[in-house]
Amino acid sequence: MSKDMTIHLKYWKQSGPDVPGHFEEYTLDTVNEHMSFLEMLDVLNEELQLKGKEPVEFDYDCREGICGSCNLVINGQAHGPKAEVACCQLHMRNYKDGDKITIEPPRAAAFPIIKDLVVDRSAFDRIIEVGGYVSVKTGSAQEANALPVEKEKSDEAFEYAACIGCGACVAACPNASASLFTGAKLAHLNKFPQGEVERSNRAVAMVDQMKEEGFGDCSNFAECEAVCPKGISISAIAEMRRDYIKALVN
Amino acid sequence: MPSFIKAINSQVGRKIMTGITGIGLMLFLIGHIVGNLTIFGAPEAFNIYTKTLEDLGPLLYVIEAGLAFFFLYHTILGVSIWWNRRKARPEGYKKYQTKGGPSHQSLASKSMVYTGIIILVFLVIHIWTFKFGDTEMVKLASGEMARDLRALVIEKFTDPLYAFGYTFVLSLLILHLSHGFWSAFTSLSMKSKEASKKVQMGAYGFAIVIMLMFIFIPLYIYFTGGEGSLISY
Numbered sequence: 001m002s003k004d005m006t007i008h009l010k011y012w013k014q015s016g017p018d019v020p021g022h023f024e025e026y027t028l029d030t031v032n033e034h035m036s037f038l039e040m041l042d043v044l045n046e047e048l049q050l051k052g053k054e055p056v057e058f059d060y061d062c063r064e065g066i067c068g069s070c071n072l073v074i075n076g077q078a079h080g081p082k083a084e085v086a087c088c089q090l091h092m093r094n095y096k097d098g099d100k101i102t103i104e105p106p107r108a109a110a111f112p113i114i115k116d117l118v119v120d121r122s123a124f125d126r127i128i129e130v131g132g133y134v135s136v137k138t139g140s141a142q143e144a145n146a147l148p149v150e151k152e153k154s155d156e157a158f159e160y161a162a163c164i165g166c167g168a169c170v171a172a173c174p175n176a177s178a179s180l181f182t183g184a185k186l187a188h189l190n191k192f193p194q195g196e197v198e199r200s201n202r203a204v205a206m207v208d209q210m211k212e213e214g215f216g217d218c219s220n221f222a223e224c225e226a227v228c229p230k231g232i233s234i235s236a237i238a239e240m241r242r243d244y245i246k247a248l249v250n
Numbered sequence: 251m252p253s254f255i256k257a258i259n260s261q262v263g264r265k266i267m268t269g270i271t272g273i274g275l276m277l278f279l280i281g282h283i284v285g286n287l288t289i290f291g292a293p294e295a296f297n298i299y300t301k302t303l304e305d306l307g308p309l310l311y312v313i314e315a316g317l318a319f320f321f322l323y324h325t326i327l328g329v330s331i332w333w334n335r336r337k338a339r340p341e342g343y344k345k346y347q348t349k350g351g352p353s354h355q356s357l358a359s360k361s362m363v364y365t366g367i368i369i370l371v372f373l374v375i376h377i378w379t380f381k382f383g384d385t386e387m388v389k390l391a392s393g394e395m396a397r398d399l400r401a402l403v404i405e406k407f408t409d410p411l412y413a414f415g416y417t418f419v420l421s422l423l424i425l426h427l428s429h430g431f432w433s434a435f436t437s438l439s440m441k442s443k444e445a446s447k448k449v450q451m452g453a454y455g456f457a458i459v460i461m462l463m464f465i466f467i468p469l470y471i472y473f474t475g476g477e478g479s480l481i482s483y
Contacts, residue, residue, distance in 0.1 A: 207260055217334055223355050226349040
């Protein structure tokens with residue numbers, strides 16, 4: 001039997017995009033160590049509603065660490081203290097009785113707050129829209145082995161394809177740069193023969209769109225790699241830089 | 251494809267140019283310290299070295315203009331990248347901490363803009379003091395006349411303000427270079443993890459050696475009055 005813990009929460013409340021927000025505090029006395037972080041927030045919202053208060057809005061979907069919907073900044077760390085773990089998979093056993101936890105939304109001009117801890121991450125969608133796809137003729141699926149892909153490249157592409165677009169990289173970067181996200185998407189597509197054709201245009205368009213969306217420059221802090229729930233390396237950013245340079249000479 | 255101007259102003263281009271100018275400035279530091287060490291050579295060695303540089307004439311102006319361009323471009327990029335973060339994150343976090351592991355957030359990386367600006371201000375004072383400082387003319391063994399910069403260096407570094415001021419600012423090089431060296435190669439798209447680790451170790455080594463060599467000169471002159479066994483006067 002696990003004992004219930006008392007957790008002191010301090011969370012960001014903001015009623016809408018253009019209104020100032022503030023912190024609110026609440027102490028939960030019934031936090032079980034087996035709860036996920038989001039289940040703990042469910043309990044918080046249940047208690048708030050029972051008291052006639054407005055619940056705290058936060059993003060989630062799969063709760064399995066694969067959809068990229070959740071992205072809370074917990075005690076100043078995107079997705080909380082565990083490496084390669086999305087906050088939906090973070091369990092309360094990582095905390096102890098009496099802990100104080102501050103929860104904030106990812107803060108970036110390109111991720112405007114919609115409400116409380118929910119931000120608008122459509123800037124990522126627009127980066128994808130300008131080149132994060134492979135143009136193919138529609139029709140029936142091609143024979144799987146028609147375009148052989150080297151094992152090494154395929155494995156590498158898979159590592160970059162693991163990006164779930166949660167935006168933790170932006171949240172944690174001191175400059176709010178989207179370089180890891182963009183680099184991962186570029187590297188993923190550019191590694192394949194199908195994606196190679198549009199490699200140069202893709203690199204230039206997506207890099208330009210990052211700036212257009214108001215993300216900051218990369219300063220090689222590598223904090224993005226540290227917080228990425230999928231452990232994507234900053235080698236993705238190196239790939240992006242290489243592709244951009246190649247685009248200039250092509 | 252983007253024009254060259256658009257490319258160097260892109261987020262990728264700005265970082266690559268920061269890296270290229272940074273590497274250029276590090277090469278300059280190596281050349282500078284090697285030249286400086288002639289002060290420990292024969293009594294005339296330092297003045298012969300400085301006269302050789304001055305005798306380059308127009309070529310020296312080209313080199314100086316190139317260096318000034320590298321310094322200014324590097325500074326403008328660094329300050330602008332740092333300044334842009336305010337636009338990219340107008341409201342900061344109440345609480346923020348690094349997650350460690352592969353992160354390169356450290357005192358060195360976080361203080362780049364501050365150490366950089368201090369070094370730039372120092373550079374102006376440094377050029378004012380030595381390039382435009384008053385010197386006597388001295389006759390070399392070859393019969394040629396040269397500025398006695400060696401005497402000026404010894405005069406300045408026997409003053410505690412200069413000796414310790416220089417030591418303080420040049421000590422900051424260890425911070426700026428230990429991140430800058432690694433970051434420059436990372437900006438130039440160094441990809442492999444193994445190479446990255448080696449370059450970071452190289453960065454620490456480079457930063458320590460360069461800093462120690464630079465601070466050795468003012469401290470040695472201050473504590474020996476310029477008359478120690480290493481400097482024959």
